[in-house]
Amino acid sequence: MDMERDHYEDVAFFTSRLGVFWFVILASGLLLFPFIASNYLKTYYIYVANCIAVNVIAAIGLNLLVGCTGQISLGHAGFFAAGAYATAALTGKLGAPFLPALLIAASLSALLGFLLGLPALRLEGPYLSIATLGFGLTITQIIGKIQYLGARQGLHAPDLVIGPFNLNSDAEKYYLFAAMAFAACLFARNLMKTRVGRAFIAIRDSDVAASTMGVNLMIYKTLAFAVSAFFAGLAGGLYAFVLGYIQPDTFNLLMSIMFLAMIVVGGLGSISGAVAGAVLLTWLDLTLRNVLDVPVLGDWLKSLSQSYFSITGVSNIQYIVFGSIMVLIMLFEPLGLHGIWLRTRQYWKARSDRGRRG
């Protein structure tokens, strides 16, 4: 009976009609988003969506390394910065076309990832954290010293031109960024369903067993770093055009930690979790910056902050709310958003089973 099984089902993208249905809904939602946003909401949300797309790519990449391969990186802002600066410099200073520049920049980032992966072969846990942390801090210091890259003053990204198209507005950029984020998800998903991704997870679950099954730890660990850094570089390259102007300070330690927070809040090891985490935290980050403008709540938070948390009163309230939300999520669902999703699905499944039986 099992001989008849279609083994391709295990790796197929669509396994049911329902899957196709939700995919079509999601895709049309994404396609229509700029119209909806500009007609019924604020165009500002398109900018938010672009930031989300960028962070989705970075989070998926970091998740491949941390969630799937079981390594750690506190220096992903470094790869992100490398991608951003390389893309901006290649297009702006050397006049390279955008897409090849982006690919070269991401590859450069991947090379840095590979190099950082080498010490990772010997380091684990806290030691690896510190090594990657050092990398992240060093990269921005180095960039800050290079006159060609604008040093401390920063660097302007040129117009985003692809062939005959000049993507000036956020809405135009949105389609490029959303497509890139979608491609990144698809690539990561396929990767994790096939041989290389399995080797990554095997290393995470038992590196000894993985090596006795023929997985070359040196190759696959450095590969995980390189792929992860490629994603970060790609995201950084896009981010340079979201902001239009980049400075070394943009890519600080907090950024590396935010990437980590996204995948932990989303649920380590899950691609949809990484996406959800990136969406939620990016949105919160941008929205809470304006939390003080909210009618009643804003004033209340302001006085709260002034009396208890900070001398200046305003600067840190965003992070207090932000941090509290993260604490709450992890407290009630250690598996993150992915865990919430699993439980919801289970709930509906149990309900429909009961309904069918009853």
Place this chain on the structure above:
Amino acid sequence: MAFFRVEELSMWFGGLAALDGVGFEILQGSIFSVIGPNGAGKTTLFNCINGIYKPASGSILLNGRELTGQKPHAIAKLGVARTFQNIELFSQMTLMENLMLGRHLFMKTGLFRGGFMWGRKSFAGREEVLHRKKAGELIELLELQEYRGRPVGALPYGIQKRVELGRALAMEPKLILLDEPCAGMNAEERRDMIMRIKTVKEALGAAVFLIEHDMAIVMDISDQVLVMNFGKPVAQGTPGQVQAHPEVAAAYLGEDDPDECLA
């Protein structure tokens, strides 16, 4: 030339000799067992064979090729598979995915062909189906169908032991190292496991190198038995010869009630 041969193998942990001048031969397609009290160095011997430890001296030859000094993944490629005393499954993966790791060396899909897998006709798609079929056959042989898509970490202990055997078999090894495959099982489960080991050995024609504490099992299925104590080989021979050896009773069998052990 012997199919598998260990010569004068020694290994120290600090001042402790975990292996001290161990040597033996395993014939093609035979079952070879190592017995010895706790801490005798049996697992250390396995760890040296598949490259997790590097022995201080001596050599390990598979079909005349030196294994010492090679990395575990290279030794796997030469046809050595193993199971672990304390289960080392990929606990978050499904049973099928665990077995697919056993197919790792037979597959070619890399980063790009995997990441850009496009439908079942693509290289990666075809390769996945082909090797999942092979793993599926093993799942049937070991009667694990009902657990096929389940994460193995949550499976019962006895089933996990069977999955580990399956994962090693998926590598189509020439030599398979089994570190206490029946540990922690009841009598019925043990009999079941031994039967499976015998059948798969026949089906694959691999040599089996077994560590097992249950004397009844060892004496029943082994072609040759090596007795170790404190890292040293104490006796070696057929089950009958080993049982008759005076030092064996003292070193190993004397530990527990000999009547029970040899029953």
